[in-house]
Amino acid sequence: AQTVTQSQPEMSVQEAETVTLSCTYDTSESDYYLFWYKQPPSRQMILVIRQEAYKQQNATENRFSVNFQKAAKSFSLKISDSQLGDAAMYFCAYRRGPRNTDKLIFGTGTRLQVFP
């Protein structure tokens, strides 16, 4: 069975600095997707970034980028120029490939605090 592990329950960063959140996963599949979701205090789940396993290039969305290491099954999120609004729970998630109905499997989350 696939699993997702986030080993950092909490992280903190100063405004304008850079922080990296870790995620590792376990799967025997070769085709899959990885995601980072943000959950602010409002509890809504917001997609931050997505990575297809077949793509070697790391995904980037503005201040958010990932370091995808397929062989190591590692998928870390880097937030550059951190802002107060980045404070939230961040969940790493995995979805198996080809079957479009496949579910997301989430990690336990990392709570990010941003200090002014």
Place this chain on the structure above:
Amino acid sequence: EPEVTQTPSHQVTQMGQEVILRCVPISNHLYFYWYRQILGQKVEFLVSFYNNEISEKSEIFDDQFSVERPDGSNFTLKIRSTKLEDSAMYFCASSEDGGEAFFGQGTRLTVV
């Protein structure tokens, strides 16, 4: 921007009562999901739905749970006889092609 809408935002119910949580997915989406998050814990998959039938369900999704797409726009989750441990945040999600899931804002269910 299209979004997934869930109602109500908060539901309080007595143990043993039936509740229906409602979701309006994004209009051109074909894949629908329910997830739940017990306070302070991770988000867990409940059920996926495609082509008017359940595609997959987790072991959490027992006989007390059911889903329905009654009118082509709504997607509902029914819990027949609620238990205290059903208290959680319930998220509906939808996807156009199964790749990227868009989540609603959630319904907080409190069973007393």
